[in-house]
Amino acid sequence: SGALPIGNAGSFPPDFLWGCATASYQIEGAVKEDGRGPTIWDTFSHTPGKVFNDDNGDVACDSYHRYKEDTQLLKALGVKTYRMSLAWSRIFPEGKGKLNPKGLDHYDRVVDDLLANGITPYITLFHWDLPQALPGGWQNRDTAYAFADYAGVVAKRLSDRVNHFMTVNELRCFTDISYMEGRHAPGLKLPPAEGNQVRHHGVLAHGLGVQAIRANAKPGTQVGLADNTSFFVPVIETEEHIEAARKATREENAMFLTAIMEGRYLDSYMQAQGAAAPKVQAGDMKAIGSPLDFVAINVYCPSYVRADASAPGYKILPHLPESPHMASPWLYVGPEVAYWSVRCVHDLWKPKALYISENGCSADDVMTDGRVDDADRIMYLRNCLGHFQRATREGLPLKGYFLWSLMDNFEWADGYSKRFGVHYVDFATQKRTPKLSAEWYRELIRRNALV
Ligand code: PNW
Numbered sequence: 320s321g322a323l324p325i326g327n328a329g330s331f332p333p334d335f336l337w338g339c340a341t342a343s344y345q346i347e348g349a350v351k352e353d354g355r356g357p358t359i360w361d362t363f364s365h366t367p368g369k370v371f372n373d374d375n376g377d378v379a380c381d382s383y384h385r386y387k388e389d390t391q392l393l394k395a396l397g398v399k400t401y402r403m404s405l406a407w408s409r410i411f412p413e414g415k416g417k418l419n420p421k422g423l424d425h426y427d428r429v430v431d432d433l434l435a436n437g438i439t440p441y442i443t444l445f446h447w448d449l450p451q452a453l454p455g456g457w458q459n460r461d462t463a464y465a466f467a468d469y470a471g472v473v474a475k476r477l478s479d480r481v482n483h484f485m486t487v488n489e490l491r492c493f494t495d496i497s498y499m500e501g502r503h504a505p506g507l508k509l510p511p512a513e514g515n516q517v518r519h520h521g522v523l524a525h526g527l528g529v530q531a532i533r534a535n536a537k538p539g540t541q542v543g544l545a546d547n548t549s550f551f552v553p554v555i556e557t558e559e560h561i562e563a564a565r566k567a568t569r570e571e572n573a574m575f576l577t578a579i580m581e582g583r584y585l586d587s588y589m590q591a592q593g594a595a596a597p598k599v600q601a602g603d604m605k606a607i608g609s610p611l612d613f614v615a616i617n618v619y620c621p622s623y624v625r626a627d628a629s630a631p632g633y634k635i636l637p638h639l640p641e642s643p644h645m646a647s648p649w650l651y652v653g654p655e656v657a658y659w660s661v662r663c664v665h666d667l668w669k670p671k672a673l674y675i676s677e678n679g680c681s682a683d684d685v686m687t688d689g690r691v692d693d694a695d696r697i698m699y700l701r702n703c704l705g706h707f708q709r710a711t712r713e714g715l716p717l718k719g720y721f722l723w724s725l726m727d728n729f730e731w732a733d734g735y736s737k738r739f740g741v742h743y744v745d746f747a748t749q750k751r752t753p754k755l756s757a758e759w760y761r762e763l764i765r766r767n768a769l770v
Pocket residue numbers: 342345488489492547617649677723730731739
């Protein structure tokens with residue numbers, strides 16, 4: 320009859336790197352074990368009313384004890400790589416000063432187990448679990464120096480086996496959301512001058528971290544960061560609107576990725592902040608602009624943008640509350656952002672290599688007869704990957720993709736109420752069950768093509 324053969328909707332480059340991502344506080348648990356020091360997320364999640372249902376990361380996915388099981392989940396998926404973060408306070412329980420050797424020993428074991436199973440670790444050094452003991456947290460410039468010391472120690476210990484380090488994850492989240500909007504630890508609502516200083520300490524930590532890693536790591540170690548840059552989709556693909564998207568990407572990220580890629584704050588940003596502009600010391604911008612081997616971006620949702628005759632030359636089109644979104648209300652759907660994120664970063668700054676350090680979604684997963692048929696998540700991922708694929712087809716230097724997340728985990732202020740995993744976690748028993756999306760991802764990796 321007229322049955323068509325099973326086809327591939329398009330292949331990825333042969334060496335494209337497929338992976339999954341997680342973060343220490345979201346999966347490890349074991350918050351009091353082997354000398355780990357408390358973090359601002361322990362404090363925040365144990366403060367009533369801060370996290371949905373007053374959930375916390377005390378146990379999470381218990382990955383501190385179950386990391387070998389997690390490695391086997393990765394292996395079964397067929398991913399070649401795993402993006403994980405280290406808990407700073409396991410290594411320096413007070414953020415600086417006395418080193419806890421048990422912390423480094425733990426990550427040695429995790430890395431060795433991954434490598435023994437053919438999985439390449441990509442390590443994020445800071446994914447929000449800031450040691451509580453650091454006075455003033457990111458309000459204090461000293462925290463940036465403490466971070467660099469910690470990063471250097473890790474690089475020295477692990478770079479014989481780990482080739483890729485990301486300094487920090489999502490600058491906007493651990494500065495703005497945490498210190499200005501109050502939704503994440505430490506839950507402050509600082510005025511603009513102090514908030515801008517926190518942002519500055521964040522990018523400075525990244526820059527000093529890059530320098531410390533280069534000074535301590537094996538030559539050839541690749542250094543970058545994972546940023547949730549705000550990304551813009553031109554409403555119409557004409558040069559005029561594409562230029563508006565590029566301009567918006569540069570201007571709207573002036574305090575984060577733009578400063579890192581250009582080694583300076585845009586005049587427009589400094590002028591707009593006026594008296595509240597960050598106080599910058601000699602040498603800061605040089606450190607912040609340290610050359611990178613790669614840029615990794617976390618891509619979830621778009622803003623749509625159009626060209627505009629008046630300054631600044633673009634207009635961001637707001638989402639309506641009823642615009643389509645995934646289970647998390649902030650996670651608006653707009654898969655073209657996958658292509659335009661890569662395209663705009665490439666056009667603006669031409670990094671040597673680009674990775675997607677996170678992409679994925681929450682869905683209202685329910686287990687029925689032992690199965691989780693998460694068609695919504697497959698729809699979301701397939702759509703995004705089609706647009707990432709366009710970037711690779713057009714020759715943009717996109718090298719790999721880390722799906723967020725390997726498994727359901729502690730979703731910050733949403734506690735355990737929002738599930739992002741391709742494995743379902745029953746938090747009462749810690750049983751991990753592959754969702755239908757895991758099966759789908761495995762098949763995509765097997766064919767190296769959209770299915
Ligand atoms: C990222 N928002 O966080 C993080 O890197 C992950 O740790 C997290 O689990 C994942 O995305 C899913 O949320 C975000 O409110 C958290 O816009 C919140 C927002 C964006 C990113």
